[in-house]
Amino acid sequence: MNTRFAVATHILAYLAHAGSQPVSSEVLASSAGTHPVVVRRLVGTLREAGLVQSQRGAGGGTLLARPATDISLLDVFRAVQESEPDLFQVNSTNPSSHCDLGRVMQETLDGLFGPAIEAMRAALAAVSVAQVKEELGKHLPQGCPGASG
Amino acid sequence: MNTRFAVATHILAYLAHAGSQPVSSEVLASSAGTHPVVVRRLVGTLREAGLVQSQRGAGGGTLLARPATDISLLDVFRAVQESEPDLFQVNSTNPSSHCDLGRVMQETLDGLFGPAIEAMRAALAAVSVAQVKEELGKHLPQGCPGASG
DNA sequence: TACATTTGTAACCAAATTTGTTACTTACTC
């Protein structure tokens, strides 16, 4: 199973809530239910994508690189899912010897799956990390971090 | 990488082309560039989903269980992708101890990702195996199986 | 009946992926 996308969204929603206050990998890991090193790895990916920035040393941590309203779930998806969804990939290492049917099939599938991928991307692009934070706030019971504000 | 969806579509397009003539797993495997047993495994899944039917013994093989125009890529996706896309799953085995944030996050993500999944499903539902076959025919160079008809 | 063919399926292996973990270096604050 692949939890990186969900964990990344979790982290970004948390950072959105923390505002300009850097959050340590330890705190993020505790909240996301994983290991600090896993968080740092993931944060590294998000940093390369320009979504967050980090500060080393005492009092350091990670914070959003731009407003939460300017980060869409599509940005997160692109950053974390190294390639476009591999759901639609043929076995390119073993092309059919006959007429290179493998390549033709790939072309055909690309053309037919394109709209599906585009539709999903559009839907993801329509949701921002800020919205995720808002939704989280609504669902959180009172007395939890973020529930009040 | 997960090639089952593409290989399944490949197989179904081939069967659509073959019409009422059963096709052996050996032929399908050769065309899809994989192993006959892999094809039989996949065909087994498609059979459970009611998309194909098989005949054992000499002259046996697999054929479509209903017209290719009545099999959508969404049918294939559902049959082959055992669960809904796990792209959007949180690490449920390790929920955040504090306020069960993990569960709340899952609920929130489900609500926000829902439209993305629905959009992709709708796009997949709009394409039939018959259309895939047609597209393949267009792309195939002359002299290949299926290029003429 | 005997035989060839083909599916159904179990079992196993190798490769890749994912997550967790330890350990260590680098950088920054006090």
Next chain:
DNA sequence: GAGTAAGTAACAAATTTGGTTACAAATGTA
């Protein structure tokens, strides 16, 4: 200098995936 926290390499365990062999069950044909 001491303490804190990120960056990163390395490794292990679990899971997934695709390929392969082997064999039983079913089916058509001589």
